Amino acid sequence: MDGLLINTEDLYTLVTNEILAEFGKGPITWDVKIQLQGLPGPQAARKVLDHYQVPLTLAELEEKSVVLQHKKWPTCSFLPGALDLIRYLHSNNIPIALCTSSAKHKYEGKTGHLKQGFELFDVIITGDDPRIPPGRGKPFPDIWQLGLKQLNAKFNTEIRPEECIIFEDGLPGVAAAKAAGAYVVWVPHPDALEVLGDTETVLNGKGEVLASLTHLDKAKFGL
Template sequence: MDGLLLNTEDIYTLSLNEILATYGKGPLTWDVKIHLQGLPGEEAGQKVIDTYDLPISYEEYNRLNHDIQARMWGQCKFLPGAVELIKYLNSEKIPIALCTSSAKIKYQLKTKHLQENFQLFDTIVTGDDPRIPKGRGKPFPNIWQLGLKELIEKFGTAIEPQECLVFEDGIPGVKSGLAFGANVIWVPHPGAYEYLGDTKMLLGNNGELLKSLELLNKSKYGL
């Protein structure tokens, strides 16, 4: 969801820079941010604290983050091609799951003004789902496995991971999608390209890199 469907990566940067500035640190740069994408909230927050040597606990960091972001979530909007893809998959009755590292409360705050389109997902799994063992967020595949399990239960049909497409923007998410066994459509933030490394080696023959969801060739994947 974050950075793939919604512009929340930019909002995260703004809110985090506000915290960093309070302690005379920052600004957040993409060489650091690239390692935060897709991580569960506590893991990402602790990485920020450690990277910038912030004199606060994770609990204090989380409180500041929550207060600042609460002012900004109303600015969330869909990125180019996202709504069109969601509507298309729904209209074609292709099972779709949203598997986001965001905790449930953050998912709700980000999407409450966008529910008309988020209601088109067949199931939604958030990063704090108790069925995901602690420490098994992305880049581990557990969240995708849980999303697929719920789709299978809803539709009553067998679906194998290799029949799935995982859409991601960050490296931890790409790694988790590949570990899950799916083909991965990787749509990075424009600011991330310089720090992606060898994308062809990471993806292998199991996906592709796109600059926008608008550029997805659906027929290539039988959609």
């Protein structure tokens, strides 16, 4: 969701930079940022605290972040091609699941004004879903495995992982998608491309990189 469907990764960056500036740190750079994308919130926060040596506890950082984030969530919007793709898949009766590392309350804060797209998902799994074991967020595949399980249960189907396309924007998510056994469509943030290095080696023949969802070749996948 974040950074793939909606522009919240940029908002996360703004919030992080505001907090870092309080302590004369930052701004956050993309060599650090790419390590955070897609991670569960506490893991990402710990990496920020450790890297920038910010004198806050996880709880204190979360408290500051929540206040600033809640002011920004109503301004977030769909990224190019995202809403069109969701609508296209839905109108063609292709099962779609949203599997986000965001906790449920953050998901609701980000998407409350964007229901025209998010209400079209058949299954929505958030990062704090109790069915995901502790410590098994992305880059582990559990959230994607749960999403597929719920799709199959809803439609009484037996869709296999290798029949799925997983769309991701960050390294942890790409690792999770590969581990789940799906084909990965990786859409990195434009600024991330400069520091990602050899993306083909990362994908290892199990996916492709797109500059934007608008570049997706639906015919290639029989869509």
